[in-house]
Amino acid sequence: ILKNPIIIASGTPTYGPANVKKCIRSDAAAFVTKTLCYTEWLRQQPRPRWHVEYPEAIEEGGYFSLYSTERLNPSPPEEYARKKMKEYAREAHDFDVKVIASIAGTDGETWAKLTDLATENGADMIELNLQCPHVEKGQPTGMVAGRNSELCHSILQQVKGRTSLPVIGKVLGEGVDPIKIATRMIDGGADAVVLTGRYQGLYLDIETEKPILWGGMGGYGGFWQASITRKWLVRASEADLKAPVIGGAGIGSYEDVISYILCGACSVQVCTAVIVYGHKIIKRWLRQVSGWMDAKGYSSIADFSGRAAKNIIPPSQIPGDTPYASRIDPGACQKCLRCMEACPYEAISVADKKLVVNLEKCDGCRLCAALCPHGAVEFFER
Ligand SMILES: Cc1cc2nc3c(=O)[nH]c(=O)nc-3n(C[C@H](O)[C@H](O)[C@H](O)COP(=O)(O)O)c2cc1C
Ligand code: SF4
Numbered sequence: 001i002l003k004n005p006i007i008i009a010s011g012t013p014t015y016g017p018a019n020v021k022k023c024i025r026s027d028a029a030a031f032v033t034k035t036l037c038y039t040e041w042l043r044q045q046p047r048p049r050w051h052v053e054y055p056e057a058i059e060e061g062g063y064f065s066l067y068s069t070e071r072l073n074p075s076p077p078e079e080y081a082r083k084k085m086k087e088y089a090r091e092a093h094d095f096d097v098k099v100i101a102s103i104a105g106t107d108g109e110t111w112a113k114l115t116d117l118a119t120e121n122g123a124d125m126i127e128l129n130l131q132c133p134h135v136e137k138g139q140p141t142g143m144v145a146g147r148n149s150e151l152c153h154s155i156l157q158q159v160k161g162r163t164s165l166p167v168i169g170k171v172l173g174e175g176v177d178p179i180k181i182a183t184r185m186i187d188g189g190a191d192a193v194v195l196t197g198r199y200q201g202l203y204l205d206i207e208t209e210k211p212i213l214w215g216g217m218g219g220y221g222g223f224w225q226a227s228i229t230r231k232w233l234v235r236a237s238e239a240d241l242k243a244p245v246i247g248g249a250g251i252g253s254y255e256d257v258i259s260y261i262l263c264g265a266c267s268v269q270v271c272t273a274v275i276v277y278g279h280k281i282i283k284r285w286l287r288q289v290s291g292w293m294d295a296k297g298y299s300s301i302a303d304f305s306g307r308a309a310k311n312i313i314p315p316s317q318i319p320g321d322t323p324y325a326s327r328i329d330p331g332a333c334q335k336c337l338r339c340m341e342a343c344p345y346e347a348i349s350v351a352d353k354k355l356v357v358n359l360e361k362c363d364g365c366r367l368c369a370a371l372c373p374h375g376a377v378e379f380f381e382r
Protein backbone atom coordinates (compact mmCIF):
# COMPACT_ATOMS: atom_id res chain seq x y z
CA ILE A 1 0.00 0.00 0.00
CA LEU A 2 3.01 2.35 0.15
CA LYS A 3 4.39 3.82 -3.08
CA ASN A 4 8.01 3.41 -1.91
CA PRO A 5 9.85 2.20 1.22
CA ILE A 6 10.56 5.54 2.97
CA ILE A 7 8.31 6.90 5.73
CA ILE A 8 9.07 10.12 7.60
CA ALA A 9 8.92 9.16 11.29
CA SER A 10 6.99 11.04 13.94
CA GLY A 11 8.91 14.05 15.20
CA THR A 12 9.87 17.65 14.50
CA PRO A 13 9.86 17.10 10.69
CA THR A 14 6.19 16.10 10.76
CA TYR A 15 4.87 18.84 13.04
CA GLY A 16 3.30 22.12 11.85
CA PRO A 17 1.86 23.06 8.45
CA ALA A 18 5.20 24.05 6.87
CA ASN A 19 6.84 20.75 7.78
CA VAL A 20 3.81 18.72 6.74
CA LYS A 21 3.87 20.47 3.34
CA LYS A 22 7.52 19.45 2.99
CA CYS A 23 6.69 15.86 4.01
CA ILE A 24 3.96 15.69 1.37
CA ARG A 25 6.25 17.05 -1.34
CA SER A 26 9.30 15.06 -0.26
CA ASP A 27 8.29 11.95 -2.27
CA ALA A 28 8.18 9.92 0.97
CA ALA A 29 5.46 7.28 0.85
CA ALA A 30 3.99 8.34 4.20
CA PHE A 31 4.59 10.48 7.25
CA VAL A 32 3.74 9.81 10.88
CA THR A 33 2.13 12.71 12.72
CA LYS A 34 3.66 14.08 15.89
CA THR A 35 2.15 11.90 18.64
CA LEU A 36 -1.28 12.93 19.91
CA CYS A 37 -1.84 12.67 23.66
CA TYR A 38 -4.08 14.05 26.39
CA THR A 39 -1.34 14.47 29.00
CA GLU A 40 -0.92 18.21 29.44
CA TRP A 41 2.77 18.27 30.50
CA LEU A 42 3.76 15.93 27.64
CA ARG A 43 2.41 18.54 25.22
CA GLN A 44 4.54 21.36 26.67
CA GLN A 45 8.01 21.81 25.18
CA PRO A 46 11.00 22.42 27.49
CA ARG A 47 13.39 25.19 26.41
CA PRO A 48 16.17 24.55 25.60
CA ARG A 49 15.52 21.03 24.37
CA TRP A 50 18.35 20.17 21.93
CA HIS A 51 21.98 19.21 22.22
CA VAL A 52 24.16 17.77 19.46
CA GLU A 53 27.32 15.89 20.34
CA TYR A 54 29.96 16.12 17.54
CA PRO A 55 27.96 18.39 15.17
CA GLU A 56 31.02 18.47 12.90
CA ALA A 57 30.29 14.83 12.00
CA ILE A 58 26.90 15.68 10.49
CA GLU A 59 28.21 16.73 7.08
CA GLU A 60 30.03 13.46 6.57
CA GLY A 61 27.16 11.27 7.74
CA GLY A 62 29.30 10.48 10.77
CA TYR A 63 28.48 9.48 14.30
CA PHE A 64 27.10 12.59 15.94
CA SER A 65 24.42 12.17 18.59
CA LEU A 66 21.16 14.03 18.67
CA TYR A 67 20.04 14.50 22.25
CA SER A 68 16.72 16.14 22.87
CA THR A 69 13.78 16.38 25.16
CA GLU A 70 11.19 17.27 22.56
CA ARG A 71 7.94 15.90 23.90
CA LEU A 72 4.71 15.07 22.07
CA ASN A 73 2.28 16.98 19.85
CA PRO A 74 1.60 20.36 21.52
CA SER A 75 -1.91 20.59 20.01
CA PRO A 76 -4.94 19.33 21.93
CA PRO A 77 -5.90 16.05 20.18
CA GLU A 78 -9.44 17.09 19.14
CA GLU A 79 -8.23 20.34 17.63
CA TYR A 80 -5.31 18.69 15.83
CA ALA A 81 -7.27 15.73 14.45
CA ARG A 82 -10.44 17.53 13.38
CA LYS A 83 -8.83 20.61 11.88
CA LYS A 84 -5.19 20.01 10.99
CA MET A 85 -4.88 16.28 10.37
CA LYS A 86 -8.03 16.18 8.28
CA GLU A 87 -6.67 18.93 6.07
CA TYR A 88 -3.17 17.39 5.91
CA ALA A 89 -4.70 14.05 4.88
CA ARG A 90 -6.71 15.65 2.08
CA GLU A 91 -3.59 17.24 0.62
CA ALA A 92 -1.40 14.17 1.24
CA HIS A 93 -3.83 11.92 -0.60
CA ASP A 94 -3.60 14.16 -3.68
CA PHE A 95 0.11 13.25 -3.74
CA ASP A 96 -0.50 9.57 -2.93
CA VAL A 97 1.14 10.07 0.47
CA LYS A 98 -0.31 8.13 3.43
CA VAL A 99 -0.90 9.75 6.80
CA ILE A 100 -0.10 7.65 9.85
CA ALA A 101 -1.59 9.06 13.06
CA SER A 102 0.67 8.51 16.05
CA ILE A 103 -1.14 8.24 19.37
CA ALA A 104 -0.18 7.72 23.01
CA GLY A 105 -2.94 7.00 25.51
CA THR A 106 -2.44 6.52 29.22
CA ASP A 107 -5.47 4.35 29.99
CA GLY A 108 -8.34 2.57 28.26
CA GLU A 109 -10.36 5.74 27.89
CA THR A 110 -7.63 7.87 26.30
CA TRP A 111 -6.48 5.08 23.95
CA ALA A 112 -10.11 4.75 22.83
CA LYS A 113 -10.64 8.48 22.29
CA LEU A 114 -7.37 8.86 20.37
CA THR A 115 -8.14 5.81 18.22
CA ASP A 116 -11.53 7.27 17.30
CA LEU A 117 -10.03 10.67 16.49
CA ALA A 118 -7.47 9.08 14.16
CA THR A 119 -10.04 6.83 12.50
CA GLU A 120 -12.58 9.59 11.90
CA ASN A 121 -10.24 12.30 10.64
CA GLY A 122 -8.49 11.04 7.54
CA ALA A 123 -5.58 8.94 8.83
CA ASP A 124 -4.69 5.91 6.70
CA MET A 125 -3.04 4.03 9.57
CA ILE A 126 -2.48 4.39 13.29
CA GLU A 127 0.88 4.05 15.05
CA LEU A 128 1.04 3.40 18.78
CA ASN A 129 3.86 5.31 20.43
CA LEU A 130 5.02 2.75 22.98
CA GLN A 131 8.62 3.97 23.09
CA CYS A 132 8.64 7.70 23.92
CA PRO A 133 11.63 8.23 26.27
CA HIS A 134 10.18 11.25 28.08
CA VAL A 135 7.53 9.62 30.24
CA GLU A 136 7.72 8.98 33.96
CA LYS A 137 7.58 5.91 36.11
CA GLY A 138 4.03 4.88 36.85
CA GLN A 139 2.67 6.60 33.75
CA PRO A 140 1.58 3.74 31.48
CA THR A 141 2.47 5.23 28.09
CA GLY A 142 5.59 5.58 25.89
CA MET A 143 8.59 3.59 27.09
CA VAL A 144 6.99 2.80 30.47
CA ALA A 145 4.13 0.93 28.76
CA GLY A 146 6.49 -0.28 26.04
CA ARG A 147 8.55 -2.27 28.55
CA ASN A 148 5.55 -4.36 29.51
CA SER A 149 4.84 -6.91 26.78
CA GLU A 150 1.44 -7.86 28.22
CA LEU A 151 0.35 -4.22 28.42
CA CYS A 152 1.51 -3.74 24.80
CA HIS A 153 -0.56 -6.78 23.86
CA SER A 154 -3.71 -5.49 25.55
CA ILE A 155 -3.33 -1.95 24.14
CA LEU A 156 -3.00 -3.44 20.65
CA GLN A 157 -6.08 -5.58 21.21
CA GLN A 158 -8.08 -2.59 22.40
CA VAL A 159 -7.05 -0.29 19.55
CA LYS A 160 -7.51 -3.01 16.90
CA GLY A 161 -10.95 -3.79 18.30
CA ARG A 162 -11.98 -0.16 17.79
CA THR A 163 -10.71 0.73 14.33
CA SER A 164 -10.77 -0.65 10.83
CA LEU A 165 -7.43 1.06 10.07
CA PRO A 166 -4.15 -0.87 10.01
CA VAL A 167 -2.34 -0.45 13.34
CA ILE A 168 1.45 -0.25 13.74
CA GLY A 169 3.18 -0.92 17.06
CA LYS A 170 6.33 1.13 17.65
CA VAL A 171 8.72 -1.00 19.70
CA LEU A 172 11.10 0.20 22.42
CA GLY A 173 14.76 -0.57 21.65
CA GLU A 174 16.40 -0.50 25.09
CA GLY A 175 16.11 -2.50 28.30
CA VAL A 176 13.75 -5.01 26.70
CA ASP A 177 13.81 -7.81 24.18
CA PRO A 178 12.24 -5.94 21.24
CA ILE A 179 11.41 -9.24 19.52
CA LYS A 180 9.36 -10.39 22.50
CA ILE A 181 7.53 -7.04 22.62
CA ALA A 182 6.95 -7.11 18.84
CA THR A 183 5.65 -10.67 19.03
CA ARG A 184 3.10 -9.76 21.71
CA MET A 185 2.04 -6.67 19.75
CA ILE A 186 1.45 -8.87 16.70
CA ASP A 187 -0.44 -11.41 18.85
CA GLY A 188 -2.60 -8.45 19.93
CA GLY A 189 -3.37 -7.66 16.29
CA ALA A 190 -0.60 -5.29 15.12
CA ASP A 191 -0.54 -5.13 11.32
CA ALA A 192 3.13 -4.06 11.39
CA VAL A 193 5.81 -3.16 13.94
CA VAL A 194 8.59 -0.55 13.93
CA LEU A 195 11.96 -1.82 15.20
CA THR A 196 12.89 0.39 17.09
CA GLY A 197 12.72 3.93 18.52
CA ARG A 198 15.60 5.90 20.03
CA TYR A 199 17.01 5.47 23.51
CA GLN A 200 16.88 7.43 26.74
CA GLY A 201 20.27 8.91 27.59
CA LEU A 202 22.01 11.33 29.93
CA TYR A 203 24.72 13.96 29.50
CA LEU A 204 26.29 15.38 32.65
CA ASP A 205 28.17 18.59 33.34
CA ILE A 206 30.92 17.36 35.67
CA GLU A 207 31.51 20.87 37.08
CA THR A 208 27.94 21.39 38.28
CA GLU A 209 27.42 17.62 38.71
CA LYS A 210 24.03 18.06 37.08
CA PRO A 211 22.51 17.03 33.75
CA ILE A 212 23.30 19.50 30.96
CA LEU A 213 20.87 22.15 29.74
CA TRP A 214 17.36 21.11 30.71
CA GLY A 215 18.29 19.26 33.89
CA GLY A 216 16.90 15.82 33.12
CA MET A 217 17.42 12.88 30.81
CA GLY A 218 16.72 13.02 27.10
CA GLY A 219 15.97 11.02 23.99
CA TYR A 220 19.28 9.87 22.52
CA GLY A 221 20.15 8.63 19.07
CA GLY A 222 22.06 9.07 15.84
CA PHE A 223 23.23 7.15 12.83
CA TRP A 224 25.28 4.89 15.14
CA GLN A 225 21.98 3.22 16.06
CA ALA A 226 21.86 1.66 12.58
CA SER A 227 24.03 -1.31 13.42
CA ILE A 228 21.85 -2.13 16.44
CA THR A 229 18.66 -1.76 14.41
CA ARG A 230 20.08 -4.10 11.74
CA LYS A 231 20.71 -6.64 14.49
CA TRP A 232 17.06 -6.47 15.62
CA LEU A 233 15.81 -6.70 12.05
CA VAL A 234 17.80 -9.91 11.58
CA ARG A 235 16.52 -11.26 14.91
CA ALA A 236 12.98 -10.45 13.73
CA SER A 237 13.61 -12.36 10.49
CA GLU A 238 14.89 -15.34 12.49
CA ALA A 239 11.80 -15.20 14.72
CA ASP A 240 9.62 -15.21 11.61
CA LEU A 241 7.27 -12.54 12.94
CA LYS A 242 3.79 -12.81 11.50
CA ALA A 243 3.60 -9.17 10.40
CA PRO A 244 5.76 -6.83 8.31
CA VAL A 245 8.62 -5.08 10.09
CA ILE A 246 9.47 -1.42 9.50
CA GLY A 247 13.12 -0.50 10.12
CA GLY A 248 13.36 2.30 12.68
CA ALA A 249 16.19 4.16 14.35
CA GLY A 250 19.54 5.12 12.83
CA ILE A 251 19.11 5.65 9.09
CA GLY A 252 21.74 8.10 7.87
CA SER A 253 22.23 7.19 4.22
CA TYR A 254 20.57 5.46 1.27
CA GLU A 255 22.87 2.52 1.98
CA ASP A 256 21.23 2.24 5.42
CA VAL A 257 17.80 2.18 3.73
CA ILE A 258 18.94 -0.70 1.53
CA SER A 259 20.68 -2.53 4.37
CA TYR A 260 17.59 -2.39 6.61
CA ILE A 261 15.55 -3.94 3.80
CA LEU A 262 18.25 -6.56 3.20
CA CYS A 263 17.94 -7.41 6.91
CA GLY A 264 14.21 -8.00 6.52
CA ALA A 265 12.45 -4.62 6.74
CA CYS A 266 9.59 -3.95 4.31
CA SER A 267 10.06 -0.19 4.68
CA VAL A 268 11.92 2.29 6.89
CA GLN A 269 11.19 5.29 9.09
CA VAL A 270 13.52 8.29 9.14
CA CYS A 271 13.57 11.23 11.56
CA THR A 272 17.07 12.41 12.56
CA ALA A 273 18.36 12.52 8.97
CA VAL A 274 15.41 14.70 7.97
CA ILE A 275 16.14 17.01 10.92
CA VAL A 276 19.82 17.46 10.02
CA TYR A 277 19.70 17.26 6.18
CA GLY A 278 16.17 18.54 5.51
CA HIS A 279 13.20 16.85 3.81
CA LYS A 280 15.04 17.06 0.47
CA ILE A 281 17.20 14.09 1.47
CA ILE A 282 14.28 11.72 0.79
CA LYS A 283 14.19 12.44 -2.96
CA ARG A 284 17.93 11.90 -3.24
CA TRP A 285 17.84 8.61 -1.30
CA LEU A 286 14.91 7.33 -3.36
CA ARG A 287 16.88 8.04 -6.54
CA GLN A 288 19.95 6.30 -5.11
CA VAL A 289 17.97 3.26 -3.90
CA SER A 290 16.38 3.03 -7.32
CA GLY A 291 19.79 3.20 -9.03
CA TRP A 292 21.10 0.41 -6.79
CA MET A 293 18.03 -1.74 -7.52
CA ASP A 294 18.45 -1.23 -11.27
CA ALA A 295 22.12 -2.18 -11.09
CA LYS A 296 21.20 -5.31 -9.12
CA GLY A 297 18.28 -6.20 -11.37
CA TYR A 298 15.68 -5.90 -8.60
CA SER A 299 12.26 -4.61 -9.60
CA SER A 300 10.58 -4.53 -6.18
CA ILE A 301 11.41 -4.26 -2.48
CA ALA A 302 10.23 -7.85 -2.01
CA ASP A 303 12.99 -8.96 -4.43
CA PHE A 304 15.68 -8.18 -1.85
CA SER A 305 13.93 -7.84 1.52
CA GLY A 306 15.56 -10.22 3.99
CA ARG A 307 18.27 -11.51 1.63
CA ALA A 308 21.15 -10.57 3.96
CA ALA A 309 19.40 -11.96 7.04
CA LYS A 310 19.99 -15.40 5.58
CA ASN A 311 23.74 -14.75 5.32
CA ILE A 312 24.40 -14.18 9.03
CA ILE A 313 26.78 -16.78 10.48
CA PRO A 314 26.10 -17.91 14.08
CA PRO A 315 28.98 -17.11 16.50
CA SER A 316 30.15 -20.71 16.90
CA GLN A 317 30.46 -21.15 13.14
CA ILE A 318 32.59 -18.08 12.42
CA PRO A 319 35.94 -19.64 11.39
CA GLY A 320 38.66 -19.22 14.03
CA ASP A 321 41.67 -20.51 12.13
CA THR A 322 41.97 -18.67 8.79
CA PRO A 323 45.59 -17.46 8.36
CA TYR A 324 45.81 -13.75 7.58
CA ALA A 325 48.46 -11.05 7.91
CA SER A 326 49.04 -7.36 7.22
CA ARG A 327 51.65 -5.43 5.31
CA ILE A 328 52.13 -1.67 5.14
CA ASP A 329 52.41 0.27 1.89
CA PRO A 330 55.29 2.72 2.50
CA GLY A 331 53.99 4.99 -0.27
CA ALA A 332 50.62 5.51 1.44
CA CYS A 333 51.80 5.39 5.08
CA GLN A 334 51.89 8.81 6.80
CA LYS A 335 53.88 7.45 9.79
CA CYS A 336 51.29 8.47 12.36
CA LEU A 337 52.28 5.34 14.35
CA ARG A 338 48.69 4.59 15.29
CA CYS A 339 48.91 1.00 14.05
CA MET A 340 52.23 0.41 15.79
CA GLU A 341 50.92 1.61 19.14
CA ALA A 342 47.74 -0.42 18.81
CA CYS A 343 49.09 -3.76 17.55
CA PRO A 344 48.36 -6.21 20.38
CA TYR A 345 51.19 -8.51 19.19
CA GLU A 346 53.93 -5.87 18.84
CA ALA A 347 54.30 -6.98 15.25
CA ILE A 348 54.80 -3.47 13.83
CA SER A 349 58.05 -1.56 14.14
CA VAL A 350 60.04 1.16 12.39
CA ALA A 351 62.95 0.02 10.25
CA ASP A 352 64.83 2.26 7.81
CA LYS A 353 62.30 5.04 8.63
CA LYS A 354 59.46 2.84 7.40
CA LEU A 355 56.77 0.94 9.25
CA VAL A 356 57.07 -2.78 8.74
CA VAL A 357 55.09 -5.80 9.89
CA ASN A 358 56.95 -8.78 11.30
CA LEU A 359 55.04 -11.68 9.74
CA GLU A 360 56.33 -14.07 12.41
CA LYS A 361 54.59 -12.04 15.10
CA CYS A 362 51.53 -10.90 13.12
CA ASP A 363 48.36 -12.68 14.25
CA GLY A 364 46.23 -11.48 11.32
CA CYS A 365 43.73 -9.77 13.63
CA ARG A 366 43.29 -6.74 11.27
CA LEU A 367 43.27 -4.09 14.01
CA CYS A 368 45.99 -2.09 12.20
CA ALA A 369 44.08 -2.03 8.90
CA ALA A 370 40.88 -1.07 10.70
CA LEU A 371 42.60 1.84 12.49
CA CYS A 372 44.72 3.24 9.66
CA PRO A 373 43.25 6.60 8.57
CA HIS A 374 45.12 6.50 5.24
CA GLY A 375 44.27 3.06 3.89
CA ALA A 376 47.96 2.17 4.01
CA VAL A 377 47.58 -1.32 5.48
CA GLU A 378 47.04 -4.19 3.11
CA PHE A 379 45.40 -7.21 4.70
CA PHE A 380 45.89 -10.55 2.97
CA GLU A 381 45.28 -14.27 3.34
CA ARG A 382 48.57 -16.06 3.89
C1 LIG B 1 13.27 15.56 18.14
C2 LIG B 1 12.54 14.27 18.02
C3 LIG B 1 11.18 14.22 18.30
C4 LIG B 1 10.49 13.01 18.21
N1 LIG B 1 9.16 12.97 18.48
C5 LIG B 1 8.49 11.79 18.40
C6 LIG B 1 7.09 11.72 18.65
O1 LIG B 1 6.42 12.71 18.93
N2 LIG B 1 6.50 10.49 18.57
C7 LIG B 1 7.19 9.36 18.24
O2 LIG B 1 6.60 8.27 18.16
N3 LIG B 1 8.51 9.41 17.97
C8 LIG B 1 9.16 10.59 18.05
N4 LIG B 1 10.50 10.63 17.77
C9 LIG B 1 11.21 9.38 17.42
C10 LIG B 1 11.32 9.22 15.91
O3 LIG B 1 10.05 9.03 15.34
C11 LIG B 1 12.21 8.01 15.55
O4 LIG B 1 11.58 6.83 15.99
C12 LIG B 1 13.58 8.06 16.19
O5 LIG B 1 14.11 9.37 16.14
C13 LIG B 1 14.54 7.08 15.52
O6 LIG B 1 14.68 7.32 14.15
P1 LIG B 1 15.91 8.19 13.55
O7 LIG B 1 17.16 7.52 13.96
O8 LIG B 1 15.67 8.22 12.07
O9 LIG B 1 15.78 9.55 14.18
C14 LIG B 1 11.19 11.84 17.84
C15 LIG B 1 12.55 11.91 17.55
C16 LIG B 1 13.24 13.10 17.64
C17 LIG B 1 14.69 13.13 17.32
S1 SF4 C 1 48.17 3.79 10.90
FE1 SF4 C 1 48.47 3.84 8.68
S2 SF4 C 1 49.43 5.82 8.28
FE2 SF4 C 1 49.59 5.45 10.48
S3 SF4 C 1 51.60 4.51 10.70
FE3 SF4 C 1 50.15 2.84 10.49
S4 SF4 C 1 50.10 2.38 8.30
FE4 SF4 C 1 51.10 4.36 8.54
Ligand code: SF4
Pocket (backbone or CB within 6 Å): 325, 326, 342, 343, 344, 345, 346, 347, 348, 357, 361, 362, 363, 364, 365, 366, 367, 368, 369
Ligand atom coordinates in the same frame (compact mmCIF):
# COMPACT_ATOMS: atom_id res chain seq x y z
S1 SF4 D 1 47.02 -7.70 11.78
FE1 SF4 D 1 46.94 -7.51 14.02
S2 SF4 D 1 48.76 -8.60 14.68
FE2 SF4 D 1 49.07 -8.20 12.52
S3 SF4 D 1 50.17 -6.28 12.48
FE3 SF4 D 1 48.02 -5.77 12.31
S4 SF4 D 1 47.39 -5.35 14.42
FE4 SF4 D 1 49.32 -6.45 14.52
